[in-house]
Amino acid sequence: MADAPARTPSAPAAPAGDTPSPEGSAAHLVLDGLVKTYPGKDGAAVRGVDLAVERGRMLAVLGPSGCGKSTTLRMIAGLVEPTAGRVRVGGRDITDAPVHRRDMGVVFQSYALFPHLDVARNVAFGLEMRKTPKAVLKRKVAEALELVRLGHLADRRIAQLSGGQQQRVALARALVVEPAVLLLDEPLSNLDAQLRAAMRDEICRIQRETGVTTVFVTHDQQEALSMADRVAVMNHGRIEQTGSPEDIYERPARSFVARFVGRANLLPGTADGRDGDRTLVALDGLGRVPAAGDPVARGGTATVMLRPHRIALSPAAGGTGAVRGTVLSAGYAGETVAYRVRVGDDGPLLDVERPTGTQEPFGPGAEVELTWDRAAPRLVSDEDGDSEGSR
Numbered sequence: 001m002a003d004a005p006a007r008t009p010s011a012p013a014a015p016a017g018d019t020p021s022p023e024g025s026a027a028h029l030v031l032d033g034l035v036k037t038y039p040g041k042d043g044a045a046v047r048g049v050d051l052a053v054e055r056g057r058m059l060a061v062l063g064p065s066g067c068g069k070s071t072t073l074r075m076i077a078g079l080v081e082p083t084a085g086r087v088r089v090g091g092r093d094i095t096d097a098p099v100h101r102r103d104m105g106v107v108f109q110s111y112a113l114f115p116h117l118d119v120a121r122n123v124a125f126g127l128e129m130r131k132t133p134k135a136v137l138k139r140k141v142a143e144a145l146e147l148v149r150l151g152h153l154a155d156r157r158i159a160q161l162s163g164g165q166q167q168r169v170a171l172a173r174a175l176v177v178e179p180a181v182l183l184l185d186e187p188l189s190n191l192d193a194q195l196r197a198a199m200r201d202e203i204c205r206i207q208r209e210t211g212v213t214t215v216f217v218t219h220d221q222q223e224a225l226s227m228a229d230r231v232a233v234m235n236h237g238r239i240e241q242t243g244s245p246e247d248i249y250e251r252p253a254r255s256f257v258a259r260f261v262g263r264a265n266l267l268p269g270t271a272d273g274r275d276g277d278r279t280l281v282a283l284d285g286l287g288r289v290p291a292a293g294d295p296v297a298r299g300g301t302a303t304v305m306l307r308p309h310r311i312a313l314s315p316a317a318g319g320t321g322a323v324r325g326t327v328l329s330a331g332y333a334g335e336t337v338a339y340r341v342r343v344g345d346d347g348p349l350l351d352v353e354r355p356t357g358t359q360e361p362f363g364p365g366a367e368v369e370l371t372w373d374r375a376a377p378r379l380v381s382d383e384d385g386d387s388e389g390s391r
């Protein structure tokens with residue numbers, strides 16, 4: 001994530017009307033207990049989503065396919081009617097407002113451009129609907145095309161554009177009406193890998209320049225972590241955790257989040273006392289490991305997360321007290337080597353990821369010592385996002 005674009009330094013001052021958010025600041029967009037049950041389908045697609053987005057910020061809703069991301073986005077846009085819950089923008093309850101009265105710009109995964117119209121006419125669409133005077137319309141379309149760096153292609157037909165250019169047209173069309181909120185549904189999923197990286201930066205630049213409050217949904221953790229100010233991880237119709245990208249990756253609250261956002265060893269154990277502000281967790285083959293996170297009372301079950309890249313390997317020495325293991329496999333992947341290591345004789349299997357170029361790789365069968373820094377083990381809750389009362 002070294003190439004993560006710079007974030008908005010500070011959100012614009014919140015005008016009166018914005019709703020106080022749980023973090024104590026003012027929220028521009030608020031979702032309050034949103035539920036959607038589709039007729040004829042067992043169980044709700046969205047099961048009580050609460051979210052608050054500060055003015056001018058970008059929130060990513062991240063989750064696996066089918067978890068309810070698009071349904072949530074569509075309820076914000078007014079394209080799907082919520083079964084329960086409210087949507088507020090700038091303090092105004094817009095839950096029952098029709099799509100065209102919501103002041104939102106939407107970019108769909110498919111872009112949904114008009115193929116028979118040229119670029120400028122596509123972008124002008126929202127303004128024409130609003131009966132914007134010709135001169136103003138012309139100026140605004142030109143500005144929107146400049147914003148997305150497509151000024152030179154105003155007369156092109158949509159079919160003559162690349163995927164990335166179509167994406168920019170869709171963005172310009174959404175932004176030309178200066179919406180209060182911009183909604184993006186899997187904005188990068190139709191682009192090839194190289195273009196995706198470039199468009200990531202472009203969307204961040206455009207979002208910063210316009211200062212528009214933005215929600216985008218994605219199943220791609222890299223996209224969410226590198227682009228958003230805040231990330232809401234969704235599973236089975238619920239939000240599992242909301243936080244900064246660092247919170248979500250470094251301090252996942254639950255095992256689902258730990259697994260979905262990056263790779264994780266999840267080790268089940270039993271709480272066995274305290275070590276300062278950490279819980280000591282008795283783990284098979286690893287002894288008592290101090291782990292940070294919400295404390296677990298002695299005797300309680302506790303799951304410890306250990307990211308593969310936080311574990312270091314060295315050749316086994318004779319010392320006692322070290323965690324020893326045997327390399328079962330080593331997969332060379334260019335920048336890193338991915339190891340599977342059996343702890344002790346019949347302890348847990350750990351994934352370990354080491355950068356190449358720093359030490360001679362270990363081969364299968366190598367006896368190694370495993371070490372990690374004190375901050376690496378984290379307690380995660382094992383609560384299933386599917387269970388009741390897990391919101």
Ligand code: ADP
Pocket residue numbers: 038039041045063064065066067068069070071072
């Ligand atoms: P995601 O965007 O995370 O992939 P969706 O919001 O599209 O998830 O879908 C959530 C769940 O709701 C899925 O089980 C999906 O099959 C179901 N669903 C989505 N749209 C409809 C619909 N129009 N009618 C019935 N079920 C739907």
